Amino acid sequence: MKFTSCFSNCFSSASETAIIDIGGREAEGENDQNFTVFSYSELKVATHGFSASNKIGEGAFGSVYKGLLRNGSIVAVKMLSVEPESMRGEREFVSEITTLTKLKHENLVTLKGCCVNGANRFLVYNYMENNSLAQILLGGETNGIKLGWEARRAISLGVARGLAYLHEEVEPHIVHRDIKASNILLDQNLMPKVSDFGLSRIFRDNASHISTHVAGTLGYLAPEYAISGRLTRKIDVYSFGVLLLEIISGQTVVNFDLEHGERYLVQKAWEIYRANSILQLVDPTVGMNYPEEEAIRFIKVGLLCVQETAGLRPEMSKALKMLTNDIDIEGVQISQPGLVADLMNIKLGQKTTFPSLSSKVSSLESTHSPLSSYS
Template sequence: MYWLLVIGPLLYVQSMRSLILPASATASTSNLIIPLSEELKGLDLQTSSFSLRQIKAATNNFDVANKIGEGGFGPVYKGTLADGTVIAVKQLSAKSKQGNREFVNEIGMISALQHPHLVKLFGCCIEGNQLLLIYEYMENNSLARALFGPLECQLKLDWPTRRKICIGIARGLAYLHEESRLKIVHRDIKATNVLLDKHLNPKISDFGLAKLDEEDNTHISTRVAGTYGYMAPEYAMRGYLTDKADVYSFGIVILEIVSGRSNTNCRPKEESFYLLDWVHVLKEEGNLLGLVDPRLGSNYNKEEVMTMINVAFLCTDVNAATRPAMSSVVSMLEGKASVQEFETDSSRFGDRSSSRAMMKKLYQHLEENRAPESQTHSLSTAGPWTSSSSAADLYPITITSEYLQNRDSAN
C-alpha cells in the first residue's frame, strides 16, 4: 500500500502525459476513440480492483432501492461489502457523455490523493460493459442537498457547523493546490461536489475534470469545462486556467453556505442575477448581514459571518492575481490572519463592471440553452457552448420550479 501511495502518483503523471496528443494531431484524431482497457493499460494504474460479482452482491444486483442519486456520469448506488464496509458505487451509464477519459482521469487523480477533506476512492470495477467507481459512503449526502435540496432532505446546519464545513473545504483545496505532491486544479468546485460524512465533515469529490498544474506550463486550457455560475471570468471567457479558478468557485460556495441559497437559483431582486450580484447589492446598501440564511435566525456570530463574506469577496475578485492562495484563506477563516475588507476602489476593480456584464451575457446564453441541473457545460475555444456531463455529481439534486416555490414560501 505504501508503494502505491508513493509510486502510483508518479506513474499516473508520466502515463497521462504520454497520452496527450500533439496539437497538430488534434484535428485528424478528433474522432478517434481509445478503448478504456487500452487507456488503463497505458496508465498502468495500481488501484484496488473489485469484481462485478462483489459489487452486485454489495448493491443487491443494483437494486433500485439502493439507488441514492444520478448524475451525468450515471446512477449511484449504496452498497455493503462482505466485510461490512459501506460504499457508494458510481456506474458509468451507456448514455453518459462523460466518456472514458474522465473516468480514467478520476481514477488516476483521486487514487493519488489522501486527505481528510477529500472523498476516498476504494477502487474500481471494469468488467464486461460495466465501468464502476467505488467510494467511501458519505452518510449526509452533498452540501447542496443539505442546504437547498428538497425540503424533506435539508439538514438543520447551525452556524458553527457551517463554519466548520467552510474551513474544511478550504483545507482540502489548500492541499490540492499547495501541499499535495501533485498540484491539482479541481475545476468544478460547487456545493454538489462537497459531500458530508456522518459527523458533517466536508469532503471534496468528483475529480473527472481535474487538471495537473504540470500538464500545461502556460496555464491556458483549450477546453473550458465546469459548472456555469461557479467559473471564474478569466477561465470562462478566455480559457485561462490556474488554481485561482478554484479559489473563485470556493468564494461562491462560501456565499451559498452563509445564505443557504443556490447561486444559480438566487433571484431575490430583479437586479440580482446571481448570488454574487445580490451580495454586491447588499454591500452597496450597507446590509451584508441580509445575506444570512433566515433559518439561522439570530443564532450566528456576526464577526465570523463578516469574515466569511469578506473572504468570499476576496476570492471572487475579478483580477485572478489578487485572489488569495487557499492557505491564506484557511488562515483568515480560522482567525489566524486578518481579513482585508473588500474595497471598490476603481484603480483595483475598474474592469469589474464590464467583466460582470460579459459574464452576465454569457450566463444568459447558457440559461437559454440550459441543460438539466445534474449536467455541466463545456466550452471549446473554437466553438459554441454545448451541453456536457463531464462533471457528474456523486449525490446530485434536482431543483424544480415547484421546489423553488416551496423553498421561498418556507422562508
C-alpha cells in the same frame, strides 16, 4: 491488490497510457494498498443488482448506488457509461483513479477501488451518510438536517483545507475544476469531503497555467477561464468563493423571480456589500445567535475570492487564514466580481461584469461536469 495490477485486470491499453501519462508519475503509490479491483458480480450483489431502491444519486454519465460489501463495509458505487465516439466517461474514470489513489486528506473523498465491465466503469467510494452539501443546503426540511453557524463554519474551513492541500501541498499541484455544493460530500459528522475528480488537472513542473477545454458548472465558473480556457488555481478559488457565499446564505447560485428574472448569488452578495448591509446575506435559518463579526469576515472572503481580476483573488492557503482570522482583512479593498452569465460568452472572448448584468442563461447546470457527486 497493487494499483499496478489494476492495469492488466481493469484497463484497456489506452486507459493505461492515460494513467501513466497524467502527472508523469508511476502508477504505484503510497495509498495503493487500500485500492481494490472489484469484480462486477461482487458489486452487483452489494447493490442488490443495482436496484432502484439502492440508487442514491444521478450523474451526467450514470448513477450512484449504495452497496454493502461482503466484509460489511458500506460503499457508494458510481457506475459510468463510456461514450464510444468521444470516450467521455473513460477519461473521467481514468482521471478520478489517477488523482485519488495518490491523495490522502481528511477533506477529500476516499476511493476504495474500481471495476470494468464491458462499456461500464465503476468507482467505489466510502459511503457518505449525509450525502452532499447541496442536498442539505437546498433540500429544505425534507433532509432532516438544519445547519447552524458552527456546522457551516466547519464545512467552509474543511473545503478550504482540502483545496489548499490540492493547490499547494501536493506535488505536482492539482486543480479540481468543478468545485460546487453537489461535489462536497458530508460524512456522519458533517465533515466535508471534496469529491468528483473527473475533471481535475495536474500542474507539472511548477506551471503557472495550462490551456484546456472549458469544463465546470455555470455559476461557479471563473470568467477568465470561461472565455479563454486558461486554467490556473485561481479558477478553483473563484468556485470556492461562490460556494462560501452559498454556504453562508443558504441560497442557490442562480435564482429566478418574476421581478428580476435570473439573479446570481454573486451579484446579490456584491449589491448587499455595496449597500453596507452585509449581514442580510446570512441564512435566516441560522437564527439570531451567531457571531456577526465572523459572518461578515466569511462573506468578505467569499467576495475576495470571486473578484473579476484573478490576480486579486487570494491563494487558498491565504483564504483559509483569512477565514480563521490569522490574516486580518479589516480595511482590505474588495473589487467587483466577474461573472459569465451567458453560454454564448464561453470562449468567445466576452464577459459580463457588474453593475450591469443583462445576459441570461437557460439553466444552472448547462455546463456541467460529466461526473457529478452522488447528490
